Amino acid sequence: MTMIKCISPVNGEVYAERPAMPLELAKQAVAHARLAQKNWARRPVEERVKLVLAGVARLNEMVDEVVPELAWQMGRPVRYGGEFKGFNERSNYVASIAADALKPIIVEESDRFERRIEREPHGVVFVIAPWNYPYMTAINTVAPALMAGNTVIIKHASQTILVGERMVRAFIEAGVPADVFQNLFLDHDTTAALIAAKSFDFINFTGSVEGGRSIERAAAGTFTGLGLELGGKDPGYVMEDADLDAAVDTLMDGATYNSGQCCCGIERIYVHESLYDAFVEKSVAWVSNYKLGNPLDPETTLGPMANKRFAATVRQQVADAVSKGAKALIDPKLFPQDDGGAYLAPQVLVDVDHSMEFMREETFGPAVGIMKVKNDAEAIELMNDCQYGLTVSLWTNDADRASRIGRDLETGTVFMNRADYLDPALCWTGVKETGRGGSLSILGFHNLTRPKSYHLKKVTA
Structure with a gap:
């Protein structure tokens, strides 16, 4: 049996x-x-x-x-x-x-x-x-x-x-x-x-x-x-007029909540060059505050991944990206509970690009890559450069701009100033793979x- x-x-x-x-x-x-x-x-x-x-x-x-x-x-x-x-x-x-x-x-x-x-x-x-x-x-x-x-x-x-x-x-x-x-x-x-x-x-x-x-x-x-x-590889795009603190808070939560194991979790972020340095600095500080540990402990804010083989995939993608020039910003000493198995520390990568598997294939773990962009056209091209299309998260104070960009994006849902949420009044759908x-x-x-x-x-x- x-x-x-x-x-x-x-x-x-x-x-x-x-x-x-x-x-x-x-x-x-x-x-x-x-x-x-x-x-x-x-x-x-x-x-x-x-x-x-x-x-x-x-x-x-x-x-x-x-x-x-x-x-x-x-x-x-x-x-x-x-x-x-x-x-x-x-x-x-x-x-x-x-x-x-x-x-x-x-x-x-x-x-x-x-x-x-x-x-x-x-x-x-x-x-x-x-x-x-x-x-x-x-x-x-x-x-x-x-x-x-x-x-x-x-x-x-x-x-x-x-x-x-x-x-x-x-x-x-x-x-x-x-x-x-x-x-x-x-x-x-x-x-x-x-x-x-x-x-x-x-x-x-x-x-x-x-x-x-x-x-x-x-x-x-x-x-x-x-x-x-x-699958999904959902992107966020932070424009020059975005509320920086709100973007960091929502996108980092979207990237790491549930140990990053979310269908519409944020896995890659494109930030306008004028906000890039500040966004990265605030994001690293935000992620560093997690407490990794036993999920039955009420003090734990980040539990293990569901299976050690899922964590192994994340570690492999991160290691591959670093070997190709990416830089990991989260100090592993902050998370001694990372046991090399299901318990996995969160990570933020910069100096990433789309030649890396980490920026193109589903990661489904508490790790996110951040890239600098010059304008909407570059961001749109990068967001569409993916085999998946579930959601995108756009950060701007201009709803008309978000709508214009949304029409050029290959995705099922366009969010403005929020992420990682399923609105039951709207159809939950996707495109491509x-x-x-x-x-x-x-x-x-x-x-x-x-x-x-x-x-x-x-x-x-």
């Missing part, structure tokens, strides 16, 4: 393990979800929304268990209180727009014709969730999918193996029928076999580019709808449903 294991970054030991479900049992679970879907979809949307929000509330009641579990599984310090703020904000927002997002588009309603377009649930939605923000990324799809009348099967990454189990437990205890929302422990081969067999009507995957390619290969020829949020599709907002509901047209002629004459 294959066991799926979570190796805790806290101590390098097995924290939790579950047996992988055999293919035949997994098929039965999917069949139960399919049988339950029609009755679930027949319930009024208001009832579905109420039950989903009850599940969210029940999970909130488990905060004392959820927060330390996350620390043990993926290393986020307990002082930050888990993911409840974003989890609740996203759930509440999609609940507030569900009825409008799902209502029919009326073309004609007369004594002769009824013509309308209705939104119909896909059926069974498969959510493959990542470990870095395992609750918030999952709820992006789980909440609107259930509200729209789909049944949902969730599979979490092995690093956060307990998250899907706990989410489903909370929702079932709150009244969501057991077959409507299920958590399955699946290995890669079983997952691929289920997808290839067209077990699902829509699949949402958040993870690596290679993981996205594997999903696409497994789904080839099935015509299953896919939503893919993959960051993936395709979109979640949240009214468009998220549209992606989790399909249009059905009704053309009803009331008279035969």
Whole structure:
């Protein structure tokens, strides 16, 4: 029997393990979800929304268990209180727009014709969730999918193996029928076999580019709808009129929070030459104030990375950049807790350029490179010189300028004077190798449903 294991970054030991479900049992679970879907979809949307929000509330009641579990599984310090703020904000927002997002588009309603377009649930939605923000990324799809009348099967990454189990437990205890929302422990081969067999009507995957390619290969020829949020190398651009202190505070937090393990974390920063020296100096001071340590200690502000192999990637990229002329500005003596394994000190690099892997490939750790630029044109060229496109963070007091620059950027979201935030009223989407599709907002509901047209002629004459 294959066991799926979570190796805790806290101590390098097995924290939790579950047996992988055999293919035949997994098929039965999917069949139960399919049988339950029609009755679930027949319930009024208001009832579905109420039950989903009850599940969210029940999970909130488990905060004392959820927060330390996350620390043990993926290393986020307990002082930050888990993911409840974003989890609740996203759930509440999609609940507030569900009825409008799902209502029919009326073309004609007369004594002769009824013509309308209705939104119909896909059926069974498969959510493959990542470990870095395992609750918030999952709820992006789980909440609107259930509200729209789909049944949902969730599979979490092995690093956060307990998250899907706990989410489903909370929702079932709150009244969501057991077959409507299920958590399955699946290995890669079983997952691929289920997808290839067209077990699902829509699949949402958040993870690596290679993981996205594997999903696409497994789904080839099935015509299953896919939503893919993959890699990122999100840039910040600090213009000459920026609020310097605010830019440093937000961009450094965006680069290092959660040990840099954020889908839309800031990984490279371009600063106008007039502010460059001051920005670098303030950034080094900001990052140097972190306390690296055990995430279960309330005094810890920077925990370990989720796995020592992830930290190894960051160390390799930094070392390669330094060997090619980059300069590391954070004194390692400030972080004696860096053990060469999962516990990794943050780092700021200057004298970097785009010949270095560190400035082009996803790092996904608490390290950021800063480059000097002369003007908007140079910054735009550098920000677009990347295979990814999730978000960009522009720092200026001129909204028109930010909009003009944004139109030339190859990205899913343009931020001005903020970063590393997912606004549930806006579509969360990406371009290039960051993936395709979109979640949240009214468009998220549209992606989790399909249009059905009704053309009803009331008279035969």
